[in-house]
Amino acid sequence: MSESEAPPLGEPAIRAVAMPADTNPNGDIFGGWLMAQMDLAGGITAWRRAGGRTATVAVDSMTFHRPVKVGDVVSIYARIIGIGRTSIRIFIEAWRLSRDGTMSKVTSATFIYVALGPDGRPRPVDPL
Numbered sequence: 235m236s237e238s239e240a241p242p243l244g245e246p247a248i249r250a251v252a253m254p255a256d257t258n259p260n261g262d263i264f265g266g267w268l269m270a271q272m273d274l275a276g277g278i279t280a281w282r283r284a285g286g287r288t289a290t291v292a293v294d295s296m297t298f299h300r301p302v303k304v305g306d307v308v309s310i311y312a313r314i315i316g317i318g319r320t321s322i323r324i325f326i327e328a329w330r331l332s333r334d335g336t337m338s339k340v341t342s343a344t345f346i347y348v349a350l351g352p353d354g355r356p357r358p359v360d361p362l
Contacts, residue, residue: 239338239339241311241329241337241339242311242313242327242329244311244313246275246309246310246311246329247275247276247278247279247310247311247312248271248274248275248278248309248310249307249308249309249310250271250307250308250310251305251306251307251308252267252302252303252304252305252306252307252308252330253304254304256304257304261303261304262301262302262303263301263302263303263304263306265296265298268298268302268308268328268340268341269293269296271308271310271328272310272312272326272328272341272343272345273290273293273345274310275310275311275312275326276290276312276324276326276345276347277290277347278312279312279313279314279322279324280322280324280347280349283314283317283322283359284322284347284349284359285349285360286349286350287349287350287351288322288347288348288349288350289347289348289350290345290346290347291321291346291347291348292345292346293343293344293345293346294343294344295343296341296342296343297341298340298341299338299339299340299341300330300338300339300340302330302340303330303332303333305332305333306330306331306332306333307330307331308328308329308330308331308340309328309329309330309331310326310327310328310329311326311327311329312324312325312326313325313326315344317359317361318359319358319359320348320349320356320357320358320359321346321347321348321349321359322346322347322348322349322359323344323345323346324344324345324346324347325342325343325344326342326343326344326345327339327341327342328340328341328342
């Protein structure tokens, strides 16, 4: 890990081991798999904050800084950065722990979730 890359504070929302079924033909983990893990972590965080069902409505741009290899442990950190009337903005970072013990940031993005009522329509999120 480089000196400018301090890992996020707190515990990850989820951890997963990158498996062979998640690779592209070059042996690297698909970016879509990583994005799905990030969405799961953000969804858990949004669900807890909203007190119920949420849906992903937007993701800002993502840049993949390093590849994830089979056997890497991927830790996803999620932090709420904003609450709107019906929405929750969550900053999500993906970090990998390689087999040699090196921890490095893979990507980050802001995901936006909307709280949904029983009818599937947006509902207010408690601002507190």
